[in-house]
Every structure is written in C-alpha cells, then in structure tokens.
Amino acid sequence: MSSNSTALATRRTSQYEQTLSNHRFIAGDKFTLADVSMGALVHRWFKLPVMRPDHPHLRGCYDSMCERRPFVEHVVKIEFP
Numbered sequence: 001m002s003s004n005s006t007a008l009a010t011r012r013t014s015q016y017e018q019t020l021s022n023h024r025f026i027a028g029d030k031f032t033l034a035d036v037s038m039g040a041l042v043h044r045w046f047k048l049p050v051m052r053p054d055h056p057h058l059r060g061c062y063d064s065m066c067e068r069r070p071f072v073e074h075v076v077k078i079e080f081p
Contacts, residue, residue: 006050013045013055020057039065040075047080 016038019026027034042062045052065071 009045010052013042013058014053016042016061017053017055017058020061025061035061035065036071039071043075044080 016026023029025031025035026038039062042058046059046062066076
C-alpha cells in the first residue's frame with residue numbers, strides 16, 4: 001500500500017472514529033446500508049499490514065458487525081491478495 005493510500009485511509013478511518021464516538025453506527029443509532037459499505041472498507045483496513053492509529057469506537061463497531069452472520073459470510077470470509 002502506498003504512503004498516499006495509507007494516508008487517505010487513515011483520514012477516512014479517523015472520520016469514522018469521530019462519528020462513532022457519538023453514535024453506535026455510522027449513520028446514527030441504527031444499523032444501515034452505510035455500515036455495510038463502511039464495514040467492507042474497515043475489514044480490509046484492519047487486515048492490511050500497515051501501522052494505524054488506535055480507533056476503539058471503530059474497532060467496537062467492526063467487532064459488532066463481525067457478529068452478524070451475513071457480514072462474516074459476505075465480507076470476512078472473502079480472501080483478498
């Protein structure tokens with residue numbers, strides 16, 4: 001991953017972290033399509049071998065998505081290079 005890509009992803013995940021510090025999910029307190037979209041990106045972000053800031057709210061939201069069977073089947077189980 002290039003340093004520009006890492007910087008962009010870090011900015012985006014920092015925005016998610018800030019939003020999630022005030023809400024349970026990205027668009028409020030209910031799970032929506034926005035969380036599905038964010039979840040796929042965040043899954044890949046957490047799997048990449050890069051240094052990343054600690055985002056406890058984002059991690060908590062991601063962990064709760066990993067408890068959803070459809071998320072696991074359609075995001076977590078998919079391998080990527």
